[in-house]
Amino acid sequence: MFGLVDGNNFYVSCERVFQPRLDGRPVVVLSNNDGNVVSRSAEAKQLGIAMGAPFFEVRELLRHHQGHALSSNYPLYGDMSRRVMARLADHVPAVEVYSIDEAFLDLAGLTTWCGPLDARAQELRRDVLACTSIPTCVGIGPTKTLAKVANRLAKKYPELQGLLSLTTESRRERALRALPAADVWGIGRQYAQLLQGSGIRTAWELAGVSEAWARKHLGGVVGWRLVQELRGQPCQGLLPSEDGTLGRKSISCSRSFGQRLHHVEELWGAVSTYLSRAAEKLRAQGDQAHLVTVFLSQDRYDTRIRPPYTRSATLTLPGGPTADTLRLLAYGRRLLEKLYEPGRVYVKAGVVLDGLEPPSSGQQLDLFAPPDLLTEPVSVERSARLMQQLDALNRRFGRGAVRLASTVSLAGQPPPWQGKSNYRSPAFTTRLEDLLLVT
DNA sequence: TCTGGGGTCCTAGGACCC
């Protein structure tokens, strides 16, 4: 049996823990650059504010109802997430951290009695709320997909008190009949439209399609698995997360700029900043990368630019995998110069590190690569030490305390690529200076 | 005027290997 726990309106709930004045009001949290709504309180949902709505479209409505909009504060949400996950781990044999606000639970061994399982789930919800102030909902089912179904319904119907378990055949049928097919985990916009066109309205009807139909129309084996899971046939197991973190297969960093950029040197400021950040994450995960990708985008809302313009370039590192910011920057610079076209107006850039693996004992050198000081064995060791020192200093004195010159703008000037974050709350739990004072 | 970021998995074709 699987459980799925998720934090209600997670980002808003995190903000409310430290700002009680937000209680009972419409509250939204905005994406980077204060662009879109990414989390909404119940009151904000009530006003009809949609997930993903552009902020400028709802600003007036929110003001009119004495609501609040907050810039996103990821250090706070990340830290609250760790606290929640730590509580969960105390209640069940294994936890899979699925996202910042969601976790699958292994309920094996707790399934002997139907009633007590529900009681245990309620106990877990109470404990998380008491220790972190984050309200949650729990769904329980024999497959991950059914646990998601149950969680969805538990959120939708308050009379369920935040919990639904699909432990019997009749409950499964009732739940699937109550859920629109479009709300099933794995059915997005495209598939939802296709299902509608085929007359499939509920999750129950979706569970009844043939294997051939599922494979043909729902992305091959992925769709067939989805259907089987709805029927109660598990196709995915739990992937327990050690230490409550996720070992990722790729690491990226991208941002929309606060203003439009034209010049390659400005773009390099942004790209080198993102690449430095990605390299930090890479080292924190204890991996090296084989591939670097850089991409640049023009304004996708500008109707004169059709189709939308994004160009990317990828390089397989000729000197073998690395986690060295200096080497990554050297390659990133080449990629940027390959992509950059004078005359274009850029609004966004990003980098992706791929092909991740832990450092091997022996470095594979490229026999035919031109001599490169940075890939000499002796340099490899020195670079590792340099990166360790860099990371240690930044941990101690705060991110960006020591960084590469290319990522720094002119003295006193905010960098031209920096986005907006006009409504940011303090980092209550991760910066000493931001600690909440009670007087 | 203002429109996000970071991930996953799968497919398919071509190059290349033994």
Add this chain to the structure above:
DNA sequence: TCTGGGGTCCTAGGACCC
């Protein structure tokens, strides 16, 4: 005229998730 089978790696694209 006949012309294998089984792999990997790479790239690009498309769907999905939170």
